[in-house]
Amino acid sequence: xxxxxAITLENVHKYYGKVHALRGLNLEVHAGEIFGFLGPNGAxxxxxxxxxxxxxxxxxxxxKILGVDPQKHPQEVxxxxxxxxxxxRIDGDFTARSFLKHVRKLRKNKRNWEDxxxxxxxxxxxxxxxxxxxxxGNRQKVGFLQSFVSEPPLMMLDEPTLGLDPLIQQEVxxxxxxxxxxxxxxFFSSHILSEVQKIAxxxxxxxxxxxxxIAETDELLNRAxxxxxxxxxxxxxESQFNQLPNIKILRINDDHQLFTLEVSGEMDGLIKTLAKFxxxxxxxxxxxxxxxxxxxxxxxxxx
Amino acid sequence: xxxxxxxxxxxxWLMILGWGIGLAVLGYFLLDIYDTMFVEDxxxxxxxxxxxxxxxxxxxxxxxxxxxxxGFLHIEFFSYMPIILGIMAITSATSLIVKKEEDGTLxxxxxxxxxxxxxxxxxxxxxxxxxILIMAIIWCGFALGLERVDRIDIDLSxxxxxxxxxxxxxxxxxxxxxxxxxxxPSSGAASLVTGFLLIASWFITSLTPFNENLExxxxxxPMRFYQGGAALAGxxxxxxxxxxxxxxxxFVLAWVLFERRDLRFGGTGWLRVVFPKxxx
Numbered sequence: 001x002x003x004x005x006a007i008t009l010e011n012v013h014k015y016y017g018k019v020h021a022l023r024g025l026n027l028e029v030h031a032g033e034i035f036g037f038l039g040p041n042g043a044x045x046x047x048x049x050x051x052x053x054x055x056x057x058x059x060x061x062x063x064k065i066l067g068v069d070p071q072k073h074p075q076e077v078x079x080x081x082x083x084x085x086x087x088x089r090i091d092g093d094f095t096a097r098s099f100l101k102h103v104r105k106l107r108k109n110k111r112n113w114e115d116x117x118x119x120x121x122x123x124x125x126x127x128x129x130x131x132x133x134x135x136x137g138n139r140q141k142v143g144f145l146q147s148f149v150s151e152p153p154l155m156m157l158d159e160p161t162l163g164l165d166p167l168i169q170q171e172v173x174x175x176x177x178x179x180x181x182x183x184x185x186x187f188f189s190s191h192i193l194s195e196v197q198k199i200a201x202x203x204x205x206x207x208x209x210x211x212x213x214i215a216e217t218d219e220l221l222n223r224a225x226x227x228x229x230x231x232x233x234x235x236x237x238e239s240q241f242n243q244l245p246n247i248k249i250l251r252i253n254d255d256h257q258l259f260t261l262e263v264s265g266e267m268d269g270l271i272k273t274l275a276k277f278x279x280x281x282x283x284x285x286x287x288x289x290x291x292x293x294x295x296x297x298x299x300x301x302x303x
Numbered sequence: 304x305x306x307x308x309x310x311x312x313x314x315x316w317l318m319i320l321g322w323g324i325g326l327a328v329l330g331y332f333l334l335d336i337y338d339t340m341f342v343e344d345x346x347x348x349x350x351x352x353x354x355x356x357x358x359x360x361x362x363x364x365x366x367x368x369x370x371x372x373x374g375f376l377h378i379e380f381f382s383y384m385p386i387i388l389g390i391m392a393i394t395s396a397t398s399l400i401v402k403k404e405e406d407g408t409l410x411x412x413x414x415x416x417x418x419x420x421x422x423x424x425x426x427x428x429x430x431x432x433x434x435i436l437i438m439a440i441i442w443c444g445f446a447l448g449l450e451r452v453d454r455i456d457i458d459l460s461x462x463x464x465x466x467x468x469x470x471x472x473x474x475x476x477x478x479x480x481x482x483x484x485x486x487x488p489s490s491g492a493a494s495l496v497t498g499f500l501l502i503a504s505w506f507i508t509s510l511t512p513f514n515e516n517l518e519x520x521x522x523x524x525p526m527r528f529y530q531g532g533a534a535l536a537g538x539x540x541x542x543x544x545x546x547x548x549x550x551x552x553x554f555v556l557a558w559v560l561f562e563r564r565d566l567r568f569g570g571t572g573w574l575r576v577v578f579p580k581x582x583x
């Protein structure tokens with residue numbers, strides 16, 4: 001069965017004067033998935049999202065959002081997208097309630113008002129306080145909630161948990177997961193890699209305007225380098241391990257009984273070699289997405 | 304579109320009442336002065352002769368008859384209104400779109416399924432209606448004032464024409480500010496340049512009768528098409544339509560530029576002059 005595509009970017013370039021912000025970005029997001037878009041500040045995450053919504057126009061390349069070109073039919077695209085900006089700004093004289101009502105007037109396919117209020121209550125939105133009197137975190141809740149004013153097939157959330165406390169962050173992730181379970185495609189960027197790891201089906205890593213990696217979250221983690229700590233019952237000669245193609249010895253303690261190894265790829269060779277020795281303890285450390293992410297950036301800096 | 308129009312108009316209510324009532328009160332009490340000139344038999348012309356002609360030029364020129372209702376209203380009210388209301392119109396115009404881009408609030412609005420054209424024109428129409436309401440309140444101030452004074456006889460429908468002339472000249476600078484906001488680096492720069500042009504235009508048109516060398520520049524001064532109080536004695540439709548035409552050109556240019564260019568964001572190049580780029 002062919003996977004439907006929600007977002008397609010082909011060779012997208014964007015310049016800000018002399019700054020080449022997007023350098024031939026290619027990206028495909030499947031319909032119904034939660035896609036985590038990772039990258040540090042200035043990598044091009046927000047620029048990508050803004051191009052997809054026709055807030056800014058790419059200088060070159062092709063974009064399709066749910067089969068529609070946002071440069072040619074921006075309203076049609078925006079009708080299908082719920083958007084939370086990374087740098088959220090709302091007129092201070094609105095209350096959350098009046099702002100949500102205002103946004104509702106601008107949209108079709110409106111979500112049931114009571115359902116929206118219930119969502120707001122789950123994340124603790126202060127409905128009747130003026131926006132200008134709200135803290136950054138509370139404004140973020142209002143911004144997050146406004147992206148749910150309609151029931152769009154695609155949501156673009158730029159740093160959805162920015163400034164929220166851990167409990168609310170968790171609730172926001174729950175809401176995103178529930179929305180995805182209904183079939184909504186979620187495209188979100190984040191700095192908090194643990195949350196991407198928790199909910200994203202696939203991850204894309206952007207660096208200096210180019211997508212350097214795109215994979216299923218689990219696959220990305222499996223593909224990454226593992227670290228193994230082996231405690232032997234007696235001293236062991238390291239030459240056995242030096243011969244293994246995908247093993248690198250990181251540390252050996254003085255009595256040659258405790259080895260720290262880096263294992264890339266298959267574990268089979270290591271396990272078979274270990275079987276020849278009296279192993280007292282073995283610990284495999286799976287890297288977090290954060291370590292994977294940092295690895296990509298360190299490699300890129302070394303290039 | 305109506306939601307944005309309604310919102311903008313609602314946000315302007317303080318501006319409408321503040322400027323409208325303030326200037327209406329001024330108009331209301333100004334008419335007292337006209338009566339006083341006759342009752343006290345004050346020779347205003349003698350007083351006015353103290354001032355050099357160049358100073359009087361800014362109030363319509365020394366040849367304006369202050370004893371005639373149109374002359375009186377021009378000197379005391381309409382001569383300086385383009386400056387006072389012009390500053391308000393300019394800052395309102397640059398706040399309409401560009402200031403909203405700079406403070407980041409326009410991003411979320413433009414992310415909604417509403418075209419840039421609808422955003423532009425609904426906000427602009429709300430601002431124009433606000434300006435019309437200010438004019439209407441000023442007119443009411445004069446109308447109430449005329450009820451209680453005896454010596455000044457002004458046809459209220461003629462007063463509408465003076466206000467129309469004022470509205471037209473304000474529209475020129477409002478549209479210019481909107482256009483410059485689209486091409487200059489910031490709303491502040493657009494306000495500054497348009498404000499400068501407004502004052503320069505006022506000076507040039509006022510001083511041209513005393514300095515022929517200014518005539519070539521005065522040809523490009525919108526203020527030369529402004530009638531003010533003189534419209535009470537005869538409304539110059541041609542001048543009115545010239546001003547409206549200039550405004551329309553700037554409005555359309557501003558609209559096209561807004562349609563074609565990138566939305567500006569703090570830190571993403573908005574400090575550069577923005578020229579529209581063709582996307583592939």
